[in-house]
Structure formats: structure tokens, C-alpha cells
């Protein structure tokens with residue numbers, strides 16, 4: 001039985017490697033190994049892949065640019081003037097990798113629903129050489145748009161999580177699996193990479209909140225923590241692989257911090273790992289208190305991010321009330337009073353929410369500029385199955401239209417307005433940088 005696991009290339013207007021790792025696929029690899037099943041692995045989005053002729057140098061905190069090439073836009077984007085790219089290892093190198101091999105099963109993972117062209121490409125390429133190969137697509141796109149995935153030519157759409165993979169394979173394939181495993185019994189197979197600079201770790205699954213624009217609670221309708229022992233084993237593996245930067249993919253890392261974050265990170269600190277720690281999934285300002293700040297101070301901290309979204313009370317309330325203005329103010333003041341460098345505090349703002357005015361975004365950016373922290377604009381896009389998606393589903397005739405670079409221009413702001421916003425934020429961040437260089 002020959003199996004190939006693939007993280008596909010990305011088609012988009014823009015794409016940058018902020019610790020993008022196919023964590024779900026690495027869990028699947030771990031599951032297969034535990035069942036004694038061999039496989040090949042190919043990650044198009046590995047910036048240090050041996051299949052890249054030229055590797056782009058890493059920038060700050062092991063982030064960096066992906067290899068890219070021009071890509072043809074589908075007709076649906078004809079009105080949108082920006083150039084379109086295919087990111088990742090070339091198709092030619094992938095063909096070299098699969099030449100002389102024949103596969104029975106192709107497992108492909110997926111992330112954004114508007115990145116499905118990469119999956120399409122991989123299926124076509126592998127099927128061309130292996131017409132009988134059976135394809136299984138899993139991951140975010142498969143879970144949110146299973147019908148669309150079927151129409152792409154996938155034989156099976158796996159919309160469960162890795163704990164349900166055993167039953168899925170038994171019911172749908174002739175792959176012999178001996179045993180099911182819980183997530184806590186698996187360690188993502190990062191050792192599949194020959195040269196690993198950064199990695200992502202998950203310590204809790206799901207999120208207890210229900211924000212109107214977010215698919216996390218739909219992707220995991222549960223919220224639980226992994227045992228500390230399992231998390232430390234994951235970190236031990238990353239240390240043995242000489243990883244420089246670790247980030248956490250958790251969506252509610254600080255929730256009930258007395259039971260999870262605080263004792264877990266005390267243990268992590270005791271282990272004295274050599275990597276930098278990054279918190280790239282926005283943390284809840286509500287839970288940033290002295291005890292959390294004290295942990296951050298003891299860590300070799302690369303960056304931390306806060307989900308600010310907006311300083312408009314109306315928007316915060318309408319989108320789910322996950323934080324309020326007092327909490328934002330208190331958290332920022334606490335971090336800054338404790339000597340944190342504002343350039344390391346990434347504050348995410350959402351742009352393009354329904355009912356939002358462009359002035360709301362500008363006010364939020366101005367507020368953060370006064371605090372001297374780093375501002376990051378995140379363009380809102382409706383994610384299938386979320387509450388806000390319903391408002392737009394009539395105009396979304398193709399998932400490509402939910403591309404984050406496109407959607408706001410498609411229905412809300414002009415390209416010029418968006419560019420002005422981006423320029424404003426760039427100038428604010430520049431002022432903050434200059435400020436810290438002077439002090």
C-alpha cells in the first residue's frame with residue numbers, strides 16, 4: 001500500500017510565511033506511523049525544502065517569503081487588478097519526487113477555503129501519473145466546504161479530526177489500520193522535515209467563545225487541553241531538531257489560565273528550552289494579568305499578539321463580546337509598564353466587518369499608535385458556516401471571492417481606501433519603530 005501525504009501549494013495575491021505549518025497533516029503522519037503504515041511526505045510550503053533551488057533567507061523570528069511564480073487568474077478575478085501568484089515548491093520538482101513511484105492513496109491537507117486551487121493542482125498532477133490513486137482531502141477547507149471538495153475530484157472528504165481517522169479509513173478504504181489514537185497519544189511528526197527552523201504547537205483544541213466571524217468553534221465544537229506531558233514531549237522533539245522559533249496555534253491559550261497556561265508554562269520554563277516563544281494567534285486581553293506577564297518575562301519571547309479587532313464598542317459587542325475596551329486598555333498598559341517592547345506586541349485589527357465604518361478602523365489604529373505597539377491589519381472575509389457568512393452567501397458564487405485581499409474591495413471599500421489605510425498603518429508602525437530606536 002503506497003501512500004503520499006501532501007501539503008499543497010497556495011494560489012493567492014499575497015502570502016508570507018508566519019510559521020505556517022500543516023499541523024493536522026503532521027498528526028495524520030503520526031497516526032499512520034503508530035499503525036505501522038509507511039508513507040511519503042511532500043510539503044510544497046516548506047521554505048527550507050530540499051526541492052527548492054534557491055531558498056529565501058529567513059527574516060525576523062524565522063518568518064520569511066515563500067518561493068513564488070506568476071499564476072493565471074480565474075475569470076472571476078478579472079476585475080481585480082493585482083497580480084496573482086502560485087506560492088511554494090514548483091510543480092516540476094514535485095513531478096521529480098513522484099516519478100518512478102506509484103501511489104494507492106493521496107492524503108491532502110487544506111487550510112483557507114479560497115486556497116482550493118492548490119489542491120486541484122496536486123490531485124491533477126498525481127492522478128495524471130497514477131490514474132487509480134484514491135484521494136482523501138482533510139483540513140479546514142474539507143471541513144467547511146465538503147461538497148465543493150467532492151466536486152474538485154477528491155474521492156473522499158475527511159471532515160473529522162485525527163481521532164476519527166481510524167473509523168474513516170476502515171469504512172472507506174482498504175488501508176489496514178490496527179488502532180485508533182487520541183490526540184494526546186500522538187506527537188506531530190516534525191522529524192519529517194530535513195531542516196526545520198520553526199514549528200507550531202497546539203496545547204488546547206477549540207475555543208469556548210463564539211465570535212460571529214470565526215470558524216474555530218465550528219471546526220472543533222469542543223474545547224479541551226492536551227496533557228502537559230504530551231505538550232512537553234512535542235517541545236522535546238522540536239528541541240532535538242534544533243528549532244529556533246516555536247509558535248502556538250491555540251485559540252484560547254489564556255482561558256482558565258490557572259489550570260492551563262500558568263502551570264504549563266512554569267513547566268516549560270523549568271525545561272530551559274533554547275527556542276524563542278511566539279504567540280501568533282491573538283491572545284485575549286481579558287486574561288492578561290500580572291501572573292501572565294510574569295511568565296512572558298521569564299520566556300525567551302519573540303513576539304506576542306493581541307486580538308484587539310476594534311475600539312468601537314458597537315463592533316466588539318456585535319461580533320461576540322469576547323473583549324471590551326477596558327480590558328484592552330488594562331492589558332496594554334500592564335504590558336508596557338512592565339517594560340515590553342511595543343514592537344513585539346502585535347495588535348490585530350479587523351478591517352471590513354459589516355456595519356463598520358472606515359473611521360472605526362482609523363480610530364483603532366490611532367489608539368494603538370498612541371500606545372506605541374505594532375499594528376496588524378487583518379482583512380475580514382466571511383468564512384463558510386459562520387454566522388456572518390449568511391449575510392453574504394448570495395454574492396459569494398465561488399469560494400475564491402472570499403480571498404482576504406479581494407473581499408473588502410468586492411463589497412465594501414475601494415482599493416484606494418484600503419491602500420490608504422495600509423499606508424496609514426505603515427506610517428504609524430514606522431513612528432513606533434523610530435520611537436523605540438531612540439529610547
Ligand code: SF4
Pocket residue numbers: 207208209210211214215216217251252320322
Ligand atoms: S475569534 Fe478567537 S475568541 Fe472568537 S471564537 Fe474565534 S478563536 Fe474563539
